[in-house]
Amino acid sequence: RVARQLAEDTSAGATADGHPVNLLANIGTAEDADRLAVGSVEGVGLFRTEVLFLGRATAPTREEQAAVYTRVLTSLGGRKLVVRTLDAGADKPLAFATQPDEENPALGIRGYRLVRTAPELLETQLGALADAQEATGVEPWVMAPMIATVGEARDFAAAARRHGIRTVGVMVEVPAAALRAEAILAEVDFVSMGTNDLAQYVMATDRLCGELSDLISLWQPAVLDLVAATAAAGERTGKPAGVCGESASDPVMAVVLTGLGVTSLSMAPAAVPTVRYAIAQHTREQAQAVARAALGADTADAARAAAVAALRPEV
Ligand code: PEP
Numbered sequence: 001r002v003a004r005q006l007a008e009d010t011s012a013g014a015t016a017d018g019h020p021v022n023l024l025a026n027i028g029t030a031e032d033a034d035r036l037a038v039g040s041v042e043g044v045g046l047f048r049t050e051v052l053f054l055g056r057a058t059a060p061t062r063e064e065q066a067a068v069y070t071r072v073l074t075s076l077g078g079r080k081l082v083v084r085t086l087d088a089g090a091d092k093p094l095a096f097a098t099q100p101d102e103e104n105p106a107l108g109i110r111g112y113r114l115v116r117t118a119p120e121l122l123e124t125q126l127g128a129l130a131d132a133q134e135a136t137g138v139e140p141w142v143m144a145p146m147i148a149t150v151g152e153a154r155d156f157a158a159a160a161r162r163h164g165i166r167t168v169g170v171m172v173e174v175p176a177a178a179l180r181a182e183a184i185l186a187e188v189d190f191v192s193m194g195t196n197d198l199a200q201y202v203m204a205t206d207r208l209c210g211e212l213s214d215l216i217s218l219w220q221p222a223v224l225d226l227v228a229a230t231a232a233a234g235e236r237t238g239k240p241a242g243v244c245g246e247s248a249s250d251p252v253m254a255v256v257l258t259g260l261g262v263t264s265l266s267m268a269p270a271a272v273p274t275v276r277y278a279i280a281q282h283t284r285e286q287a288q289a290v291a292r293a294a295l296g297a298d299t300a301d302a303a304r305a306a307a308v309a310a311l312r313p314e315v
């Protein structure tokens with residue numbers, strides 16, 4: 001009953017004192033977009049477009065991609081859509097794009113780095129996004145994965161803007177990008193933290209290795225520090241800094257992220273109701289206290305325990 005009550009609350013994400021935190025969904029297909037009940041989420045914070053490319057012998061054409069992006073924009077009816085350009089490589093290999101013989105695929109040519117070996121993939125995709133924008137009159141936000149340097153952010157932004165994309169961002173999921181977040185934000189309009197890869201690269205721990213799951217915890221102090229630094233860079237520059245990795249779907253972490261000044265949380269749609277509830281129980285100041293408690297701990301377990309102890313009793 002409580003779950004149904006929570007699910008029926010379609011209000012926009014906000015703290016108890018009305019500070020907004022956009023609650024968005026992660027999707028991989030146009031069907032996922034169709035399934036987002038009207039009003040229950042404020043839009044899509046991560047469209048993993050590589051799903052369109054997987055299991056194919058060749059890349060989808062500009063026309064094929066434009067049809068899918070048009071359908072997603074239409075289905076969202078003007079709600080926000082953040083599209084991530086192709087994130088192939090490492091845990092998402094692609095027959096026609098990625099090197100099968102890399103020694104260290106997670107550290108190799110993946111994500112935005114594919115522009116070095118197959119630049120036409122990004123060009124075609126940006127063209128298709130521009131076509132969908134033209135067809136619907138709705139502007140998607142477009143971001144690149146696996147950005148490590150300011151130069152990459154600048155080059156991606158220039159390419160996207162050449163195609164007429166107006167709101168351009170990058171993911172912060174490489175520690176180098178988190179450390180230089182303010183300089184990166186000088187080049188783009190927003191950042192979105194991918195905490196799955198950020199934790200993998202900060203902790204030098206394969207995200208697919210279950211035996212090391214304690215090391216790759218999103219509560220590891222070093223991971224929290226880089227998330228805090230990125231959120232602070234967003235606040236200083238006045239530009240949106242969201243989270244689209246798994247961290248966003250944990251209601252306790254969501255309060256911490258709210259306290260750190262994160263502007264949006266994008267997650268599996270099923271996680272939205274409990275996250276909305278947890279955030280709504282705290283004023284911004286109370287969320288900041290929860291964040292301070294987590295950041296003051298020196299182990300992952302202690303950080304989570306400190307955050308839980310600092311939550312308001314209703315959560
Ligand atoms: C992430 O790395 O946190 C992320 C959101 O992207 P993906 O899980 O698709 O790599």
Ligand code: MG
Nearest residue numbers: 173194196197
């Ligand atoms: Mg990632």
